[in-house]
Amino acid sequence: MDRSTYIDNIDVDLAKKTYFDRLNIKLEVEEVKVIESLDRVTAEAVIAKISSPNYNAAAMDGIAVRAGDTLGATETKPMTLEENKDFIYINTGNPIRDPYDAVIMIEDVIDLGEGKVQILKSAHPWQHVRQIGEDIVATEMIIPSKHKIRPIDIGALISGGIERVKVYKKPRIGILPTGTEIIEDVKDLEEGKIIDSNSRVFEASVIKLGGLPKRYPPHKDDYQLLKNAILKGVEENDILLINAGSSAGTTDYTVKLIRELGEVVIHGVAMKPGKPTILGVIKDKPVIGIPGYPVSAYLVFDNFVRPLIEKYIGLKEKEEELIQATISKRIVSSLKNKDLVRVNLGYVNDRLVATPLSSGAGVTMSLVKADGIAIIPQNVEGVEAGDLIDVELLKPLSEIKKSIVSIGSHDLIMDILGDILPLSSGHVGSMGGILAMKRGECHIAPIHLLDEETGEYNISYVKKYFPNEKMALIKGVKRQQGFIVRKGNPKNIKDFKDLAREDILYINRQRGAGTRILLDYHLRVDNINPDKVKGYEREMTTHMAVATGVKTGTADCGLGIYSAAKALDLDFIDVTYEDYDFLIPEKLLDEPMIAEFIQVLKSKEFQDRVQALGGYKFGETGEIIII
Amino acid sequence: MDRSTYIDNIDVDLAKKTYFDRLNIKLEVEEVKVIESLDRVTAEAVIAKISSPNYNAAAMDGIAVRAGDTLGATETKPMTLEENKDFIYINTGNPIRDPYDAVIMIEDVIDLGEGKVQILKSAHPWQHVRQIGEDIVATEMIIPSKHKIRPIDIGALISGGIERVKVYKKPRIGILPTGTEIIEDVKDLEEGKIIDSNSRVFEASVIKLGGLPKRYPPHKDDYQLLKNAILKGVEENDILLINAGSSAGTTDYTVKLIRELGEVVIHGVAMKPGKPTILGVIKDKPVIGIPGYPVSAYLVFDNFVRPLIEKYIGLKEKEEELIQATISKRIVSSLKNKDLVRVNLGYVNDRLVATPLSSGAGVTMSLVKADGIAIIPQNVEGVEAGDLIDVELLKPLSEIKKSIVSIGSHDLIMDILGDILPLSSGHVGSMGGILAMKRGECHIAPIHLLDEETGEYNISYVKKYFPNEKMALIKGVKRQQGFIVRKGNPKNIKDFKDLAREDILYINRQRGAGTRILLDYHLRVDNINPDKVKGYEREMTTHMAVATGVKTGTADCGLGIYSAAKALDLDFIDVTYEDYDFLIPEKLLDEPMIAEFIQVLKSKEFQDRVQALGGYKFGETGEIIII
Numbered sequence A, B: 001m002d003r004s005t006y007i008d009n010i011d012v013d014l015a016k017k018t019y020f021d022r023l024n025i026k027l028e029v030e031e032v033k034v035i036e037s038l039d040r041v042t043a044e045a046v047i048a049k050i051s052s053p054n055y056n057a058a059a060m061d062g063i064a065v066r067a068g069d070t071l072g073a074t075e076t077k078p079m080t081l082e083e084n085k086d087f088i089y090i091n092t093g094n095p096i097r098d099p100y101d102a103v104i105m106i107e108d109v110i111d112l113g114e115g116k117v118q119i120l121k122s123a124h125p126w127q128h129v130r131q132i133g134e135d136i137v138a139t140e141m142i143i144p145s146k147h148k149i150r151p152i153d154i155g156a157l158i159s160g161g162i163e164r165v166k167v168y169k170k171p172r173i174g175i176l177p178t179g180t181e182i183i184e185d186v187k188d189l190e191e192g193k194i195i196d197s198n199s200r201v202f203e204a205s206v207i208k209l210g211g212l213p214k215r216y217p218p219h220k221d222d223y224q225l226l227k228n229a230i231l232k233g234v235e236e237n238d239i240l241l242i243n244a245g246s247s248a249g250t251t252d253y254t255v256k257l258i259r260e261l262g263e264v265v266i267h268g269v270a271m272k273p274g275k276p277t278i279l280g281v282i283k284d285k286p287v288i289g290i291p292g293y294p295v296s297a298y299l300v301f302d303n304f305v306r307p308l309i310e311k312y313i314g315l316k317e318k319e320e321e322l323i324q325a326t327i328s329k330r331i332v333s334s335l336k337n338k339d340l341v342r343v344n345l346g347y348v349n350d351r352l353v354a355t356p357l358s359s360g361a362g363v364t365m366s367l368v369k370a371d372g373i374a375i376i377p378q379n380v381e382g383v384e385a386g387d388l389i390d391v392e393l394l395k396p397l398s399e400i401k402k403s404i405v406s407i408g409s410h411d412l413i414m415d416i417l418g419d420i421l422p423l424s425s426g427h428v429g430s431m432g433g434i435l436a437m438k439r440g441e442c443h444i445a446p447i448h449l450l451d452e453e454t455g456e457y458n459i460s461y462v463k464k465y466f467p468n469e470k471m472a473l474i475k476g477v478k479r480q481q482g483f484i485v486r487k488g489n490p491k492n493i494k495d496f497k498d499l500a501r502e503d504i505l506y507i508n509r510q511r512g513a514g515t516r517i518l519l520d521y522h523l524r525v526d527n528i529n530p531d532k533v534k535g536y537e538r539e540m541t542t543h544m545a546v547a548t549g550v551k552t553g554t555a556d557c558g559l560g561i562y563s564a565a566k567a568l569d570l571d572f573i574d575v576t577y578e579d580y581d582f583l584i585p586e587k588l589l590d591e592p593m594i595a596e597f598i599q600v601l602k603s604k605e606f607q608d609r610v611q612a613l614g615g616y617k618f619g620e621t622g623e624i625i626i627i
Helices: A012-022 A151-159 A198-209 A223-236 A254-261 A294-313 A364-369 A397-402 A412-420 A429-438 A459-465 A496-500 A514-525 A543-551 A562-567 A586-590 A592-602 A604-613 B012-022 B151-159 B198-209 B223-236 B254-261 B294-313 B364-369 B397-402 B412-420 B429-438 B459-465 B496-500 B514-525 B543-551 B562-567 B586-590 B592-602 B604-613
Strands: A029-033 A062-065 A079-082 A087-090 A102-105 A109-113 A116-119 A141-143 A164-168 A172-177 A212-215 A239-243 A263-267 A278-282 A285-290 A322-327 A338-348 A351-356 A372-376 A388-393 A404-408 A423-427 A445-447 A471-485 A506-509 A557-561 A571-585 A624-626 B029-033 B062-065 B079-082 B087-090 B102-105 B109-113 B116-119 B141-143 B164-168 B172-177 B212-215 B239-243 B263-267 B278-282 B285-290 B322-327 B338-348 B351-356 B372-376 B388-393 B404-408 B423-427 B445-447 B471-485 B557-561 B571-585 B624-626
Touching: A012 A263, A012 A278, A012 A294, A141 A151, A141 B364, A141 B412, A151 B198, A151 B294, A151 B364, A172 A198, A172 A223, A198 A212, A198 A239, A198 A294, A198 B151, A223 A239, A223 A254, A223 A278, A223 A285, A239 A294, A254 A263, A254 A278, A254 A285, A285 A294, A294 A338, A294 A364, A294 B151, A322 A338, A322 A372, A338 A364, A338 A388, A338 A397, A338 A404, A338 A423, A351 A372, A351 A404, A364 B141, A364 B151, A404 A429, A404 A592, A412 A423, A412 A562, A412 A592, A412 A604, A412 B141, A429 A445, A429 A459, A429 A514, A429 A571, A459 A471, A471 A543, A471 A562, A471 A586, A471 A592, A496 A514, A506 A514, A506 A543, A514 A557, A514 A571, A543 A557, A543 A562, A557 A562, A562 A571, A562 A604, A571 A586, A586 A592, A592 A604, B012 B263, B012 B278, B012 B294, B141 B151, B172 B198, B172 B223, B198 B212, B198 B239, B198 B294, B223 B239, B223 B254, B223 B278, B223 B285, B239 B294, B254 B263, B254 B278, B254 B285, B285 B294, B294 B338, B294 B364, B322 B338, B322 B372, B338 B364, B338 B388, B338 B397, B338 B404, B338 B423, B351 B372, B351 B404, B404 B429, B404 B592, B412 B423, B412 B562, B412 B592, B412 B604, B429 B445, B429 B459, B429 B514, B429 B571, B459 B471, B471 B543, B471 B562, B471 B586, B471 B592, B496 B514, B514 B557, B514 B571, B543 B557, B543 B562, B557 B562, B562 B571, B562 B604, B571 B586, B586 B592, B592 B604
Parallel strands: A172 A212, A172 A239, A239 A285, A322 A351, A404 A423, A404 A445, A506 A557, B172 B212, B172 B239, B239 B285, B322 B351, B404 B423, B404 B445
Antiparallel strands: A029 A164, A062 A087, A062 A102, A079 A116, A109 A116, A263 A278, A278 A285, A322 A388, A338 A351, A338 A372, A372 A388, A445 A571, A471 A557, A471 A571, A471 A624, B029 B164, B062 B087, B062 B102, B079 B116, B109 B116, B263 B278, B278 B285, B322 B388, B338 B351, B338 B372, B372 B388, B445 B571, B471 B557, B471 B571, B471 B624
16 A cells, blocks of 8 residues: 655745745736736736826816906905906816916805906915826826736826737646545535535635636546646646645555656645645646645635736735734644644733634634634744733624624524624633633623532532623523433433443543533433443533434433434433523623624514524523622 | 905814814614625624524534543543443534533544543543633624724624624715816817826725715816706715815806805815815715825825714724824924824834825825825924924735835836835935935935046035944946937037037936036036026926926927937937935944845846846946945
8 A cells, every 4th residue: 555654844935935936937928908907917008198188277166257357355355357258167177278377266256246356365276287297197097017907006007008918828727636536516415425615716716816717627536637627727827726635545546647747846835734745836826735624725725826826827926914912721732843723813901812722623604704814923832821822813803893702602593693693603611711700701601500510500610710800791692401312312311320321322521511511410310320320531622522422323312401402313311401691701891892782682573583492591691680 | 347356264073073073973874784784883882692503513623421420530541431330432513411510622632443432631621622612602792883894803792693783874975077278088188187096086985985886977167067066976975075176266156156055164175285175065965175286185085084984883982093103304394284294104123214205295106105104283483304204004004024225316216116116216316315324314325426537426525414323325427417308309409519509409307417517517517607597597396297398399308318309209319327316324234224225226137127128238237336
């Protein structure tokens, strides 16, 4: 079995420079109509052919006069002028011709009737006259070369008498998805198959950059098929992207084929995710092998393919727009790699705080939800909570400023809130939320923590963890917790004692989750050793993940909320209603965005949508308890 | 003559709110394929139909094992496993099926041959397994409503089993240019005519926003023609923009027609430029009258039309992304209006400095060159130099950070430098440059100032104005100054004495310009009273504007540079070669962007392009004199 497990670990910037230097990029130029040139990039500086205005033009509605004639006119010594002798009426834009050389605004002209007017002030020469070339002077540079044409540029080009403009040709980007497991149609989805999504992300990204994407259908991992496809892709495009097939697995022909058909310049970059990137050349054209995991694919595209396409489009190299944020959690990083970490961002206590999202390279949703990408440079062994880090923004800062940052327990109602309000929501369990709040990382923390002694929810925890701070609880919902089991409850699960049965496979929540605390409480009450619960160590971070485990048969039972069971058409055995509330520092209650949050909680729209999920009760929803 | 000079002066935000409240905006929804949904806006939250992955999948290349079987394996006590009994080989993405529940990376597996491998570490359950729903869980919200679909969202939607998505229909925006003076083709250009450029700027802007523009050919100021065109435009579109015809001139039918056919909600907003904006409604559709000057047109579009189109597109209201900058010049503003001032921006001495560009509403180039729009709020009577003001960015901050800010004398070589380097160039004459440098507004100031006593250029001025600061001069070019006259020199101008002739109409430069100082010096030497020079008071701010005045016959002669005369095919009578140098604080000489600037000055590319202009000599170009 041939397993080429060896790949390089080249610094990202060095890899990019080495590769781009190796490429022999020749830009092609074409001429397009100015009116069709939006977003195209100029291949040369554009010089005005005519001046604008091309005549001396009235800048105001009024009368055209000879400035010299009006000398001496004052409020106490008004001057009378005669139409067609001393002045003519003109509108904005009319030519000012010899002998006239100035305009008096209509507001400053007193109409005496019979073609006569009075003025109370002399005019100075060329007043209210747009002189020839005031806007654009012939031979003046309108826009430089390598400039992306904006709407306003089109206006200036037209005014400068330009009808056609030389721009760089749009590069053609071939996109070749590979892998026997890849399918195109969701209808063909079965175990072991994956719907091709990366190639569609690339396609859309190429369009946004201004290139011409050409996407090929997914190709099987077949040596000859792939070879033909790569040759065709190189023939038909300026750049070829090959997706998947760049890790070290048995069926990865990409690197071998690029080496056979051309040259592998770099295989393996010091970036995580994105390590197994292949930067190659075939027939003088760049061919890039991109790893298959969605997040790796996206970041490799962003770090290598985007700058390459920008070169082909003719854009000058841009610097990343980075912003500094305070990282809220320790991130362990290897000295070997530059780490790219998806983060949520929020302004909390006037600091921009970055909270890492789930780090799996397969988690597309972490990119969809991310506000930015935090960069942990190579040669840095991770960062500590509180450190300042560089972040590349994925959303405008103005949007981030308006977002409520929520860190804590997961519930489906957070999705509904996030659809109504600007809300950035991190799911780390109730205790995780309390700790995040203590570190000043969030505005609100959704929690549902049972006090085993009083049977009361949340309040005692807040007292314990915030002894010196004025905190508040915004009451949320009462939600039903219970056992999520397969339809018809085939294993006949009734209570916590059943979880210790030999034939029951459980699926658990992570430590710190309120639901986990609820489980552990009941196990203790019923004197059940967690070791006896098979699957106790399989920790999921959301209710839906637990329900999905049950739905697909990899577990028999998990503790979770009713709405998760209902969403996947599973059965549900009621355990308890619990209080799912929002912890907040008292001083934030006056913030307009919190007022809006409370208003939404109380709104009919929100409550109707939550009712439709099932398993929720309202009551004190939106009320405030000061602790 | 009917002149409706009265228009309102409504606060911009109030006008917008009043108008948008009056409109009865109903958004239409359509369904599109996800793979064609880039940049469309969701009409409802999109919920995942399937989980991704939809099976438990290997996250690494390696072997699938039963975690329980591997307990006890250590480096000192390796465990041997047998293929197809204890393990199977798997690649990333392969399903992990019962009885296997963990993956060991191929790197951690020692191949013993004959289907046997050794492991040195136990596996914990579900290690290196992407569990069902790790990426996306069925029923989870992928993206909220009112969300503009990005490339990565398309990937997530596909992975969540979504094939079609409900989005808001693209609004159709009718664009109707009006005015008898407006022509479409540069070939029809003659005195009194203006090429229509605004409608093309609107067209491109609508495309960028995501609407469907429908541009009509320009219409004459004819009551019945316009009436029919407006009715057709309202019929065929969701929003109609009527350009020009919104000031108070005689031929302005727009406001009357909107009133006749519907309702004028607001006529006149407290914004400068942009005051005569008309916000109207015809047949329940918004009809907006936009003033004709390019800068007014752009800013009215940006302040009223853009937010309206965004509403129709379904986007949530965005807040302007504003940045604070130090204004470098006093701006006089009226309490009556919100002033929008185009500015150049640059980082000088770690401050973001905003320098106002020419303020005429007709000067498209001021928008093309602007880095931002400074906002002077209504109820503020101008700002003083050094005040902090809000600026809306037109260019990315990273680009602004890299730009050399040059304020001073104008020369065509600044265009060439600006094409090669990131350069933001303001033209205020040599003395203006010295004053800007004293105020810390620029990195370099191009100057050519003759010391009348020594005959030397620049150095004595620097000593005089910077007695306590270490300054440097980067030597630029020697450039030819002389009289720009019509071809063949029909008025036979030979020297400065001719300028006082009765039959000579002169065209001058503004006070503080080096060329003006040169003129005044020679007039004094020749004992000529400036009052005797006809046209002395007509001040232009660039050489090209002077040359254009001569070219079009509104003047007989102006003092200027050879290249300006040559560009417009005019004759040139030599006066002198002068030193056009770059003043810079000595401490900035070490900056990388200044090093690059000096390198460009010395480069063959630059010098060849300047030679081609004519009238320049090199010599000490790029050398540094410390003063």
